[in-house]
Amino acid sequence: MAAKFDLNDDSVVVIVGSGAGGGTLGTELALKGIKTVILEAGARHEIEDFINDEWDSFAQLAWADMRTTSGSWRVARDFANLPAWIVKAVGGSTTHWAGASLRFQEHEFRTRSVYGDIKGANLLDWPITLKELEPYYEKAEFRMGVTRTNGIAGLPGNNNYKVFEKGAKAIGYQDVSTGRMAINSDERDGRPGCQQSGFCFQGCKFGAKWSTLYAEIPKGEATGNLEVRPNAHVLRIEHDASGKVTGVVYADKEGNQHRQKARVVAVAGNSIESPRLLLNSASSIYPDGLANSSGQVGRNYMRHMTGSVYAVFDRPVRMWRGTTMAGIVRDEADHKPDRGFVGGYELETLSLGLPFMAAFLDPGAWGREFTSALDSYENMAGLWIVGEDMPQESNRVTLSSEKDQFGMRVANVHFDDHPNDIAMRAHAYRQGSAMYEAVGATRTFPTTPYPSTHNLGTNRMSETPRDGVVNKWGQSHDIPNLFVSDGSQFTTGGAENPTLTIVALAIRQAEYIAGQMGQKVI
Amino acid sequence: MKDNDVSLSRRSLLKGATAAAFMISAGAVINPLEAWGLEVKALKPETMQTLIQMARDIYPHDRIADRFYAVALKEYDTKSTSDAALKSLVEEGIAKLDQLAKEKHGTRYVDVGWESQRVAILREIEKEPLFQKVRSGLVVSLYNQKEVWPVFGYQGESAVYGGYLHRGFDDIDWL
Numbered sequence: 001m002a003a004k005f006d007l008n009d010d011s012v013v014v015i016v017g018s019g020a021g022g023g024t025l026g027t028e029l030a031l032k033g034i035k036t037v038i039l040e041a042g043a044r045h046e047i048e049d050f051i052n053d054e055w056d057s058f059a060q061l062a063w064a065d066m067r068t069t070s071g072s073w074r075v076a077r078d079f080a081n082l083p084a085w086i087v088k089a090v091g092g093s094t095t096h097w098a099g100a101s102l103r104f105q106e107h108e109f110r111t112r113s114v115y116g117d118i119k120g121a122n123l124l125d126w127p128i129t130l131k132e133l134e135p136y137y138e139k140a141e142f143r144m145g146v147t148r149t150n151g152i153a154g155l156p157g158n159n160n161y162k163v164f165e166k167g168a169k170a171i172g173y174q175d176v177s178t179g180r181m182a183i184n185s186d187e188r189d190g191r192p193g194c195q196q197s198g199f200c201f202q203g204c205k206f207g208a209k210w211s212t213l214y215a216e217i218p219k220g221e222a223t224g225n226l227e228v229r230p231n232a233h234v235l236r237i238e239h240d241a242s243g244k245v246t247g248v249v250y251a252d253k254e255g256n257q258h259r260q261k262a263r264v265v266a267v268a269g270n271s272i273e274s275p276r277l278l279l280n281s282a283s284s285i286y287p288d289g290l291a292n293s294s295g296q297v298g299r300n301y302m303r304h305m306t307g308s309v310y311a312v313f314d315r316p317v318r319m320w321r322g323t324t325m326a327g328i329v330r331d332e333a334d335h336k337p338d339r340g341f342v343g344g345y346e347l348e349t350l351s352l353g354l355p356f357m358a359a360f361l362d363p364g365a366w367g368r369e370f371t372s373a374l375d376s377y378e379n380m381a382g383l384w385i386v387g388e389d390m391p392q393e394s395n396r397v398t399l400s401s402e403k404d405q406f407g408m409r410v411a412n413v414h415f416d417d418h419p420n421d422i423a424m425r426a427h428a429y430r431q432g433s434a435m436y437e438a439v440g441a442t443r444t445f446p447t448t449p450y451p452s453t454h455n456l457g458t459n460r461m462s463e464t465p466r467d468g469v470v471n472k473w474g475q476s477h478d479i480p481n482l483f484v485s486d487g488s489q490f491t492t493g494g495a496e497n498p499t500l501t502i503v504a505l506a507i508r509q510a511e512y513i514a515g516q517m518g519q520k521v522i
Numbered sequence: 523m524k525d526n527d528v529s530l531s532r533r534s535l536l537k538g539a540t541a542a543a544f545m546i547s548a549g550a551v552i553n554p555l556e557a558w559g560l561e562v563k564a565l566k567p568e569t570m571q572t573l574i575q576m577a578r579d580i581y582p583h584d585r586i587a588d589r590f591y592a593v594a595l596k597e598y599d600t601k602s603t604s605d606a607a608l609k610s611l612v613e614e615g616i617a618k619l620d621q622l623a624k625e626k627h628g629t630r631y632v633d634v635g636w637e638s639q640r641v642a643i644l645r646e647i648e649k650e651p652l653f654q655k656v657r658s659g660l661v662v663s664l665y666n667q668k669e670v671w672p673v674f675g676y677q678g679e680s681a682v683y684g685g686y687l688h689r690g691f692d693d694i695d696w697l
């Protein structure tokens with residue numbers, strides 16, 4: 001049975017956010033016998049509540065609270081108050097996500113050493129190596145049921161994949177497959193196999209896709225050690241005179257404020273809200289915000305070098321049928337600086353329904369050039385580009401002068417592309433278009449990045465406290481009982497979709513927190 | 523958007539309908555060929571007629587009937603009954619559009635003959651508030667009508683039908 005803890009119970013671990021990081025950490029701690037409360041700003045929608053409709057689902061799940069933007073990225077112009085497309089609900093963005101689950105490459109943990117000193121980039125080696133993370137990647141893949149690991153079969157390719165695969169092979173790519181997906185290819189872990197419904201981004205109505213909402217949290221709740229409190233929006237973290245954190249203040253649905261005491265606080269609100277919360281928790285001891293003696297909280301915001309290529313053919317493709325992300329090309333993922341940029345990228349199939357295609361194909365565009373593309377919607381295939389972007393100190397989450405419904409300052413997200421990002425994107429647009437042209441595309445569309453789905457790096461891990469916010473365990477350099485448990489810990493972004501790494505880090509962090517609590521160090 | 527064309531009152535086909543797509547009659551925009559009429563309460567019927575033409579010129583789809591554009595824009599009239607600022611934004615914006623049309627072609631915007639000529643006028647006002655508002659609203663209110671999806675081949679919800687596992691997720695046959 002799910003637990004219910006008292007607001008004054010100061011023996012609990014409080015986790016802010018129930019997504020990939022927070023949902024996994026909370027479940028893992030509960031399984032280890034540790035009393036845990038997850039405070040989640042959003043509501044709890046179960047599988048049967050999900051809606052097979054893009055805008056209705058967006059209204060149900062997406063984070064729509066105020067945010068502001070600045071910088072030269074096009075998102076700031078087209079979607080000034082929607083820098084990121086992420087979720088506010090139990091399960092976090094693992095309700096929306098597509099399921100691509102890739103390990104980082106060895107060199108991506110030490111980019112400062114391998115790429116060298118790139119002008120304008122704040123590269124830094126991670127304080128951990130691939131070798132240290134490998135056992136946790138194994139655990140993460142097993143619990144998420146990642147295809148092509150643990151003897152799990154790959155998913156079948158849909159129409160969009162077949163076009164993509166043929167084009168990729170036609171231009172000489174070899175590492176092409178339906179990928180490693182946290183989507184059941186067959187019944188597993190009490191969840192059915194994928195029914196190819198094509199609404200992965202709207203919450204999987206079959207539960208075939210892994211999400212903390214139904215694949216993790218219920219297991220934690222079953223131990224009696226985990227309480228998930230929805231509609232609990234954390235406003236600030238509090239500390240005592242010694243500087244240790246003592247609990248959090250949150251607002252409930254009606255806006256009433258409550259103080260939940262805690263022995264340990266772990267922040268997992270995704271990379272925009274996590275630094276915002278630390279900054280909004282500034283006090284007389286910590287005037288620049290919690291965990292911010294380095295001044296790095298909110299800096300080095302990364303969103304992956306992204307973009308899409310859509311292509312129109314003379315015959316139907318019907319890309320919306322089947323898994324949204326149905327396949328991957330990995331040939332460009334390595335670091336091959338002779339291409340004119342450092343780091344690498346992945347090409348992954350992607351499809352949007354007609355309503356989202358209209359909104360995102362070329363935001364703001366109108367007239368026949370635009371509508372003739374939509375007229376060919378049935379004959380379209382599409383892919384998404386995801387590559388390593390350069391961390392820059394000036395790409396940054398700060399507190400805006402605008403306030404939210406609780407009177408707290410909202411996050412402003414500032415972003416400019418680094419020249420390396422631009423060079424990599426141009427390369428990927430060329431390659432993606434070439435793939436489709438090789439199988440007869442009559443028209444291709446190099447499509448601008450969407451509002452960010454991968455948000456990373458704003459509370460980076462570092463060996464020395466001067467360079468970052470948390471240590472190799474995601475523990476604040478400044479405050480030992482304060483942790484960061486989401487993608488904001490990433491020192492650099494890698495070319496891979498981030499969630500598998502977030503989950504692996506959360507499993508590893510749970511072990512560390514349990515050990516430290518056992519030894520009464522925290 | 524939950525509205526659909528039932529809220530547009532159906533009218534019997536007017537005898538002697540001309541080639542003109544729209545007629546204005548007794549406070550309504552009437553489309554004799556498609557046999558529907560849209561009664562306007564706050565805006566001038568001519569304004570609504572021009573708005574509909576403007577919407578089609580912004581997102582022209584030859585296979586989408588006018589009534590879908592009308593449905594997408596109906597809220598400008600409904601909201602204008604209680605929102606004076608919106609009403610004047612629309613009336614003044616459309617008046618400006620007509621004025622530009624008169625200067626260039628000596629007619630109202632809707633009577634300018636070629637789409638390319640009307641688009642040239644729209645390019646002159648595309649940074650202005652009315653255009654911005656109409657375009658950004660329309661990109662949702664037009665394409666989010668389930669009734670237009672079949673025109674594009676899009677099939678909408680699928681979980682209720684068991685997904686596409688047995689309904690052609692991999693049926694491409696021309697590769």
Ligand SMILES: Cc1cc2nc3c(=O)[nH]c(=O)nc-3n(C[C@H](O)[C@H](O)[C@H](O)COP(=O)(O)OP(=O)(O)OC[C@H]3O[C@@H](n4cnc5c(N)ncnc54)[C@H](O)[C@@H]3O)c2cc1C
Binds near residue numbers: 017085087273454487
């Ligand atoms: C459309 C889409 C497709 C994606 N596809 C993939 C993919 O294929 N592969 C992949 O690896 N990744 C994918 N991602 C990214 C993936 O979803 C995220 O990387 C991952 O979920 C991030 O985990 P997180 O724990 O950092 O944050 P989230 O999962 O976003 O969870 C954060 C939670 O914290 C809550 N929260 C925030 N602030 C507060 C507060 N102050 N108080 C209480 N609660 C708060 C939020 O409401 C949210 O529920 C995708 C994302 C999207 C949106």
Ligand code: SF4
Binds near residue numbers: 685
């Ligand atoms: S395609 Fe598969 S994983 Fe995606 S929503 Fe449908 S059943 Fe779930």
